Amino acid sequence: MRKAAVITLISFLVLLFQFCADKDSAIPTTNGTSLSLPSNTLNYLVSYPTHVQNALTATDNTPANNQITNDGATLGRVLFYDTQLSANNTISCGSCHQQNKNFDDLIPLSKGFEGGLTDRKSMPLMNVRFYRNGRMFWDERSRTLEAQVLQPIQNHVEMGLTLAQLESKVKALDYYPALFLKAFGNTTIDSVKISRALSQFVRSIVTYQSKYDKVKQGTEAFSNAEAIGEQLFLNAGAPNTCASCHTPPMFITSDPARGFALQDINDAGINNQNRFKSPSLRNISTRTNLFHNGSIANLQAMLTSGAPGSGTGPIPLHAVAPQDIQNMLAFLNTLTDQTILTEEKFSNPFK
Ligand code: HEC
Ligand code: HEC
CATH class of the missing domain: 1.10.760.10 (Cytochrome c-like domain)
Known part of the structure; x- marks a missing residue:
């Protein structure tokens, strides 16, 4: 009797696993798009001209435990543009911070995942790391960039997830384990690592070629x-x-x-x-x-x-x-x- 129950349980688990695995490979990317990263990791560790480097030395808000690495910023880039980070898979950071619009959206107030409007103007995410006190938002209400980047994800107008939902959604996407492994040395996915990777990507956006x-x-x-x-x-x-x-x-x-x-x-x-x-x-x-x-x-x-x-x-x-x-x-x-x-x-x- 017991043995039969165990066998039933095991076959159930095997079926469940296959179902999940199938489901994962059927949704490898968001909304029918495909993720394409170059085989050679792109370089985020730029050596800036002296006048920019001097300003960086004086004002950089990068914490010692989250220095930029190429693999960390690459993971951050994927997270930044992934619409799965919103409740209905429609909005990513990149929706309100668009590269060709100076990582801004150039409109007075921005639309969140259900069409609601933000309280303030979006901000251009350039040279964010040159702010010595490290505080973020127009009213500086966030103490660090690492704390800030999880706010829009949890904001009811902007992206509408809880941190638990965020973690389980990211874990369910099959392209992430390899990216977390490269960035952090293991495949464990949690909101602390998500915050660190997003921050690395945002800090890498520096203008020095004007x-x-x-x-x-x-x-x-x-x-x-x-x-x-x-x-x-x-x-x-x-x-x-x-x-x-x-x-x-x-x-x-x-x-x-x-x-x-x-x-x-x-x-x-x-x-x-x-x-x-x-x-x-x-x-x-x-x-x-x-x-x-x-x-x-x-x-x-x-x-x-x-x-x-x-x-x-x-x-x-x-x-x-x-x-x-x-x-x-x-x-x-x-x-x-x-x-x-x-x-x-x-x-x-x-x-
Ligand atoms: C729905 C639009 C929207 C989305 C989506 C969004 N943002 Fe923003 N972002 C804003 C607005 C609006 C502000 C300014 C809000 C304020 O100051 O109260 C802002 C401010 C910021 C700031 C502060 C910059 C500074 O100089 O202080 C950072 C950093 C930032 N966003 C990063 C992100 C990241 C990372 C994501 C994705 C996880 C994201 N944003 C998603 C609209 C958005
Ligand atoms: C006393 C400090 C101060 C002085 C002086 C000052 N600014 Fe500003 N400036 C600010 C602050 C703070 C803001 C944002 C205020 C807000 O949004 O309510 C701002 C906003 C701006 C903006 C809009 C930035 C954005 O991202 O939307 C521009 C452009 C600007 N200032 C240019 C100038 C120029 C040009 C001068 C000299 C003629 C000047 N500022 C003098 C403090 C100052």
């Missing part, structure tokens, strides 16, 4: 207008210069000279103190719907918003004198790095 960078390396020169624009950025309106809050060469700092917020009756930002984080201004002239609520159409609209450094107008400190606008625009245009928008290692591997 005209600005070539000028700083001495291989190109600014035009007259660009050079005047740079001086305005560094010196106009002292002590509240643009540079005092958007520090070159990455045009970001977690230690601005003073706080600032675009007036917004619905949102007071960091600790409700009427101040916000500003993302890196690199690639800014190719972005639209600026500031935490996406309400400023573009750079031109911002620069023409009031009297320079006067603290008046809708965006005090952000307006420049009419005769300076073209020069400021010319300078900010040199911060654009086009390579980042198409480089394979940052692109969607699901085709």
Whole structure:
């Protein structure tokens, strides 16, 4: 009797295993797409030009236990673009942080997995690691990038999973064990490793191939207008210069000279103190719907918003004198790095 029960149980388990195995191989990738990774691992361990490397040394928020490796960032890339990380398999990180849109979506508020809107503007995920205090989001509510990357997955509007659901969904996909093995030395899948891999990928997104960078390396020169624009950025309106809050060469700092917020009756930002984080201004002239609520159409609209450094107008400190606008625009245009928008290692591997 007992023996029969054991045999029945074993055959049941064998059948269950076959069923699951079949099911896995029938859904090797998301939504009928196929995952394609090159046989040679792509290189995320770039040696940056000196001016960028110096800024990195001074401001890098990479924790000692999560240094970037090529296999870690590769796993992060797959997770970043995998729509299985959302409740109904429709949305990935890459939906709101699109490579060809500066890892942003260039609209005021973003749509989550069921069409609901986010509370704030999406942020461009470039040069995120150059923020010394390591805090993430417009209001800095997340202490680290490692903590931040699990938030959208659990957010009810954005991706809508629990961490337990996340882990079981990732475990059920047959392309992940090999990627976790390469990245972390074993095939155990958990949310800590998912967070580390996503963070490695996000930290690897660094712009260093703009005209600005070539000028700083001495291989190109600014035009007259660009050079005047740079001086305005560094010196106009002292002590509240643009540079005092958007520090070159990455045009970001977690230690601005003073706080600032675009007036917004619905949102007071960091600790409700009427101040916000500003993302890196690199690639800014190719972005639209600026500031935490996406309400400023573009750079031109911002620069023409009031009297320079006067603290008046809708965006005090952000307006420049009419005769300076073209020069400021010319300078900010040199911060654009086009390579980042198409480089394979940052692109969607699901085709
Ligand atoms: C539905 C759109 C949406 C999705 C999906 C999404 N994000 Fe975001 N992301 C946003 C918005 C909106 C913000 C700003 C929210 C805030 O500050 O309150 C943001 C902010 C961030 C930031 C902060 C950047 C900074 O400079 O402080 C990081 C990092 C980030 N997202 C990474 C990710 C990762 C990784 C995923 C996938 C696991 C993801 N996002 C999925 C919309 C999205
Ligand atoms: C006192 C600090 C401060 C000064 C001075 C300052 N900014 Fe800002 N800037 C910020 C903060 C903080 C934000 C984000 C505020 C928000 O979203 O409410 C911001 C936002 C921006 C944005 C939009 C960024 C984005 O990703 O949406 C641009 C562009 C910008 N600033 C350019 C400039 C320029 C050009 C100057 C000089 C004319 C300047 N800023 C002066 C602090 C400052």
